[in-house]
Amino acid sequence: MKAYQISGPGATPAFAPMPRPALKAGEIRIRTRACGLNFADLLMIEGKYQDTPQTPFTLGMEVAGEVLEIGPGVTGFAPGDRVAGFPGQGGLAPEVCVAASRCLPLPANMAYDTAAAFQVAYGTSHLALDHKARLQPGETLFVTGAAGGVGLTAVEIGKRMGARIIASARGADKLEIARAAGADHLIDSDSPDLRGQLKALGGIDVMYDSVGGPGFLEALRATRPEGRLLAIGFAGGEVPQVPANLLLVKNLSVMGLYWGGYLAFRPEVLTASLQTLAAWIAEGHLRPHIGARFPLDRAAEALEMLRARKSTGKIVVTVD
Numbered sequence: 001m002k003a004y005q006i007s008g009p010g011a012t013p014a015f016a017p018m019p020r021p022a023l024k025a026g027e028i029r030i031r032t033r034a035c036g037l038n039f040a041d042l043l044m045i046e047g048k049y050q051d052t053p054q055t056p057f058t059l060g061m062e063v064a065g066e067v068l069e070i071g072p073g074v075t076g077f078a079p080g081d082r083v084a085g086f087p088g089q090g091g092l093a094p095e096v097c098v099a100a101s102r103c104l105p106l107p108a109n110m111a112y113d114t115a116a117a118f119q120v121a122y123g124t125s126h127l128a129l130d131h132k133a134r135l136q137p138g139e140t141l142f143v144t145g146a147a148g149g150v151g152l153t154a155v156e157i158g159k160r161m162g163a164r165i166i167a168s169a170r171g172a173d174k175l176e177i178a179r180a181a182g183a184d185h186l187i188d189s190d191s192p193d194l195r196g197q198l199k200a201l202g203g204i205d206v207m208y209d210s211v212g213g214p215g216f217l218e219a220l221r222a223t224r225p226e227g228r229l230l231a232i233g234f235a236g237g238e239v240p241q242v243p244a245n246l247l248l249v250k251n252l253s254v255m256g257l258y259w260g261g262y263l264a265f266r267p268e269v270l271t272a273s274l275q276t277l278a279a280w281i282a283e284g285h286l287r288p289h290i291g292a293r294f295p296l297d298r299a300a301e302a303l304e305m306l307r308a309r310k311s312t313g314k315i316v317v318t319v320d
Helices: 039-045 112-132 151-160 172-180 194-200 214-220 244-250 259-265 267-282 296-308
Strands: 002-006 014-017 027-036 062-070 082-085 095-099 103-105 140-143 164-169 185-188 204-209 223-231 253-256 290-295 314-318
Touching: 002 296, 027 082, 027 112, 039 296, 062 095, 062 112, 082 112, 103 267, 112 151, 112 204, 112 223, 112 259, 112 267, 112 290, 112 314, 140 151, 151 164, 151 172, 151 204, 164 172, 172 185, 185 194, 194 214, 204 214, 214 223, 223 244, 259 267, 290 296, 296 314
Parallel strands: 140 164, 140 204, 164 185, 204 223, 223 253, 290 314
Antiparallel strands: 002 014, 027 062, 027 095, 027 314, 062 082, 082 103
């Protein structure tokens, strides 16, 4: 079969022939139907991701499809089951083998593209807001990059948890998408004086930031006492340096959230979160927004759209 691979350090991704992946004990073989793209895929291409595999490897962190085969020791899954899985790599190929502990069965009413779009993005936002920040009903949540892959999920989940949402994104079209997802107040990220605008809205209790850069520090200065600031990523390219004196004076907390890290030290937290999210989606409380779909042979175009930050919501590659 052909897979979209990185052949060596610094190499440009390209399709290459590869044998079917070997099925190991504790794994299930999935016939890939859809693969969700993530900013981490771009970092892997550049060799900058904290969990970049050794080359050669196939891109694609999260998938959905049908179980073809189960390995020794696997229980709870059978050939023909519809599943979502998080292999961490290998998704941009017709088949992928995934540890059964990283898979979950899909509700009957969940489409494959939706299933491939929710694990990392919704999982990140749910763990960040619920497990880390302990967001409470009535609190004010400020979300940067609010029309992007993870930011939009933070708007949805924050609203589901009863928060008042201030969303920041670039341009009227993206802001309208955030509003439709539940945002109460909108701020164009190109407008000046973010600190002043946030203070005019009464300040914030929790910040969810996937962009980084100077906006993080402006929002910090508009955060109420005992506020919590979540560092989710740095899509803007600049890692903010936090002045510790402000944390002390206002009793603030700054927290990082790396979703994949929970697979190593507390996988049960991640599993419980995904089960909650799958139920919310099946019940219609969350509606994953897929901004673009590409067939597998156009994976390069899909990644370029992600790199250019031209998409809203999630980009999904479908595999026929």
